[in-house]
Amino acid sequence: MFIRFGLVYQEYQTTALFFKENQRLLEELDYIQHKGRRVDLIEGEEWLYDFYDKKIAASVVSGVTFEKWRKTAERTQPNLLFLKKEDVAREQDLTVNEQEFPDEIVVGQSRIKLQYKFEPGDPDDGVTAQLPIQQLNQLVSEPFEWLVPGLRHEKLCALMKALPKQWRKKFVPVPQTIDRCLEIEPDYQSNMSQWLSDRLRRLTGESVPLNLWQVASIADHLIMNFKVVGDDGKLIATGRDLQVLQQSFKTASVISFEQIAQDELNLTGYIQWAFDTIPNHYHFQKEGQDYLGYPALIDEGETVGLRLLETEFKAQQCHQIGLVRLFQLTLKKERKYLLKNLSLGADVELAYQQLREHPYFAGNVVVQSLKEDFLFLCFREVFVGESVIRCSAEFEQALKKKSTLSEFSIQATTLVRELLKSYLQLSRQLAKQSLPSEVAEEIKSHLNGLIFKGFIREIPYQHLLAYPRYLNAVSYRLEKRLENSQKDQQKLQEISRFNRRYWSSVMKRAEQGPVVPAAENFRWCLEEFRVSLFAQHLKTSYPVSAKRLEKLWDF
Numbered sequence: 153m154f155i156r157f158g159l160v161y162q163e164y165q166t167t168a169l170f171f172k173e174n175q176r177l178l179e180e181l182d183y184i185q186h187k188g189r190r191v192d193l194i195e196g197e198e199w200l201y202d203f204y205d206k207k208i209a210a211s212v213v214s215g216v217t218f219e220k221w222r223k224t225a226e227r228t229q230p231n232l233l234f235l236k237k238e239d240v241a242r243e244q245d246l247t248v249n250e251q252e253f254p255d256e257i258v259v260g261q262s263r264i265k266l267q268y269k270f271e272p273g274d275p276d277d278g279v280t281a282q283l284p285i286q287q288l289n290q291l292v293s294e295p296f297e298w299l300v301p302g303l304r305h306e307k308l309c310a311l312m313k314a315l316p317k318q319w320r321k322k323f324v325p326v327p328q329t330i331d332r333c334l335e336i337e338p339d340y341q342s343n344m345s346q347w348l349s350d351r352l353r354r355l356t357g358e359s360v361p362l363n364l365w366q367v368a369s370i371a372d373h374l375i376m377n378f379k380v381v382g383d384d385g386k387l388i389a390t391g392r393d394l395q396v397l398q399q400s401f402k403t404a405s406v407i408s409f410e411q412i413a414q415d416e417l418n419l420t421g422y423i424q425w426a427f428d429t430i431p432n433h434y435h436f437q438k439e440g441q442d443y444l445g446y447p448a449l450i451d452e453g454e455t456v457g458l459r460l461l462e463t464e465f466k467a468q469q470c471h472q473i474g475l476v477r478l479f480q481l482t483l484k485k486e487r488k489y490l491l492k493n494l495s496l497g498a499d500v501e502l503a504y505q506q507l508r509e510h511p512y513f514a515g516n517v518v519v520q521s522l523k524e525d526f527l528f529l530c531f532r533e534v535f536v537g538e539s540v541i542r543c544s545a546e547f548e549q550a551l552k553k554k555s556t557l558s559e560f561s562i563q564a565t566t567l568v569r570e571l572l573k574s575y576l577q578l579s580r581q582l583a584k585q586s587l588p589s590e591v592a593e594e595i596k597s598h599l600n601g602l603i604f605k606g607f608i609r610e611i612p613y614q615h616l617l618a619y620p621r622y623l624n625a626v627s628y629r630l631e632k633r634l635e636n637s638q639k640d641q642q643k644l645q646e647i648s649r650f651n652r653r654y655w656s657s658v659m660k661r662a663e664q665g666p667v668v669p670a671a672e673n674f675r676w677c678l679e680e681f682r683v684s685l686f687a688q689h690l691k692t693s694y695p696v697s698a699k700r701l702e703k704l705w706d707f
Contacts (some may be wrong), residue, residue: 153213153371154191154212154213154214154215154218155201155208155212156205157202158218159171159204160197160200160201160204160571161197162210162217164215165192165215166215166219167421167554170231170233170234171233171359173234173235174196174233174234174235176233177235177237177240178240181240181241183560184248184269184443185270186268187253187268187270188270189247189255189270189373190270203239204233204236206626208221208233209225211220225498246296246538247546248302249302251301252300252302253302254266254300254301254411257295257300259291259292259295260290260291260292260411260444260464261433262287262290262291262444262445263442264281264283264600265292266279266281266282267279267282267379272371272373275377275390276377276390276668277372277373277377278303278372278373278374278376278377279300279303279376279377280376280377280378280379280381280390281296281376281377281378283379283380283381284380284381284382284383284441285381285382285388285401285404285405285408286405286408286409286442286443287381287405287443287444288380288398288401288405289398289402289405289406289409289462289665290444290462290463291394291398291465293394293395294341295340295341295346296378297344297345297367297376297597298338298344299374299376301372302474304334304336305331305338307370307373308334308344309330309343309486310329310370310374311344311345311348311366311367311370312326312329312330312348313326313665314365314366314370314685315364315365315366318362319358319364321358322358322509329352329355329378331351332355333348333355342683345365345367348365348634349362352556372392372484375392376392376394377390378390378391378392378397380401382408383408383412386600388401391402393663396670398664398665399663399664401411405462406462409443409445409461411463412438412443413436413443413445413461414459416434416436416438416445417434417447417458418457418459419457419458419459420452420455421452421455421457422455422457423454423455423456423478423481423482424481424482425478425482425544425547425548427544428543429445429543429544430447430448430449430458430471430542430543430544431542432446432464433445433446433447433464433588434446434447434460434537436566444461445460445461445462445463446464446465446467446468447459447460448460448461448468448471449473449478451470451474451476451477451575453477454481455481455482456474456478457474457479458506463665465665466666467664467701469666472536474530475535476514476528476531476535476536476538476542476644478592479531479536480527480531480534482515483531483554486557486558487527487531487556489559490558491523491527492560493689494523494526494565495565496526496565496568496569497569498523500568500569500572501523503569503575503576504522504572504574504608505521505522507602507604507605507607508604509600509604509605510600510604510605511597511601511604512601512655512659513662516611517604517606518606518609518610520606522608525606525608526564526565526568528608528609529568529609529613530557530560530561530564531557533560533564534553534554534556534611535550535553535554536550559601564613567590567617568608570676571603571616571620571623572603574623574627575623576623577601577602577627578599578623578626578627578630579599580597580632581630581672582595582596585630585633585634587633591633591640591641591644593629594628594644594648595629598626599626600681602619602622602679607636610670612670612671615676618676618679622679622683622686623688624690625683625686625687626686628686628689628690629686632686633642642684642687643685646698647682647685650681651678653705654674654675654678673704674701674704677696677701677704678701680692680693680694681697681698681701684696
């Protein structure tokens with residue numbers, strides 16, 4: 153009884169070195185089994201019982217008698233009760249390929265620690281990624297879909313076997329088909345189902361619709377498990393859906409990151425460029441834990457600062473806004489001159505103040521006064537644009553463009569005044585014309601998606617230049633509808649299915665993280681498609697059709 157419960161089941165409390173070393177060895181070998189998802193690599197409990205039973209005297213029946221016997225026996229045989237790896241292992245080479253089953257993976261710029269468990273039915277069965285809460289918002293789910301190299305083939309086979317029979321039979325034998333797919337190595341960053349559909353289409357000509365891949369139906373151990381841990385290493389939450397965890401702890405992650413990053417990089421109160429080269433990302437350590445931050449200039453109103461932010465996307469957005477503020481602070485005279493000579497008109501300013509919020513994206517757009525937004529537009533387009541300014545030399549080079557600021561502001565003034573007046577005219581035209589409520593609401597929603605609170609600041613100037621054509625297309629549509637409402641209705645149905653699909657996607661993605669529709673090509677393809685449908689004579693900037701939109705969406 154003592155050997156079985158005390159030593160084999162390890163219920164005995166002792167400081168004996170052999171006991172601690174045997175525990176460590178057994179745990180180490182057992183973890184190797186968990187990694188390789190095997191149960192036959194090391195000897196079991198009966199073997200261990202026999203090992204101790206053969207060495208320990210029959211007179212040993214308790215802890216007291218054991219300690220007395222052990223101390224005497226170890227005087228002549230100090231290693232008598234120590235287990236050896238080669239004795240416990242059933243295979244001569246008891247190792248697991250570290251490349252196949254690594255202890256950590258790199259996702260983006262972050263190193264993620266992994267843990268393994270082989271216990272079907274257990275919540276932690278499979279591979280678990282340990283995520284410090286400060287890093288939670290920095291991660292995307294796609295790289296985790298690929299698990300670790302040792303499980304990828306099994307997961308891809310499981311995905312294919314979960315297809316409906318009429319599709320599955322096209323790819324038998326499944327293992328060989330997956331081998332062929334993997335002949336071209338994936339980047340391991342994209343969506344696994346999308347990659348598999350693309351590879352199958354290239355290999356067989358069969359295009360599997362994405363909605364047929366049933367990830368939820370495969371075994372749990374083939375889906376990455378996540379553990380969110382706090383500063384103290386204690387478990388906060390666990391689950392297999394990274395986006396759900398991110399949504400649940402979005403605010404907590406930001407606050408936690410800001411707390412640890414504040415001591416690392418937190419500059420404030422600057423009115424000119426006084427920084428070293430600002431890196432794209434910044435690694436630092438806190439209490440032995442590695443962290444990653446993204447440095448960005450921060451608009452503080454009358455000054456700018458430099459801080460570490462938790463995501464690259466957020467840093468890029470804040471850095472651009474911070475740059476615009478710093479150019480305004482550096483060029484105070486030029487800014488003052490623009491404000492003094494700004495002649496948009498009281499009617500235009502009033503119209504801007506009364507604009508509605510974006511119909512699909514309310515609350516996600518920065519809203520200031522017309523003058524402030526106009527200044528932001530001018531300084532952004534002249535000095536920042538698409539360039540990445542992260543050092544003094546780049547900032548000074550951009551300042552040389554100040555001679556073009558006045559000319560640009562005159563052009564932008566004319567454009568903004570024209571857009572707002574056209575919007576007011578269209579609103580009046582829409583109010584006068586008797587339209588079915590469905591059509592009227594669709595046109596209002598479309599107009600408000602173009603001209604909304606903060607649109608001058610939100611929309612890149614290159615797209616604002618196309619706005620007069622977009623607004624003219626709306627006006628022409630209203631005129632033509634009086635002649636043939638049925639034809640207008642048919643065109644409305646054609647654009648509506650793409651419009652609903654896109655903006656539903658935007659709102660869904662916005663729940664998981666920041667989205668900028670103005671920077672997405674599909675959003676502007678929708679506007680060009682409207683022109684092609686309702687005012688073809690105005691011409692589009694590039695070829696566009698329903699077929700092209702479908703192809704672009706699927707891509």
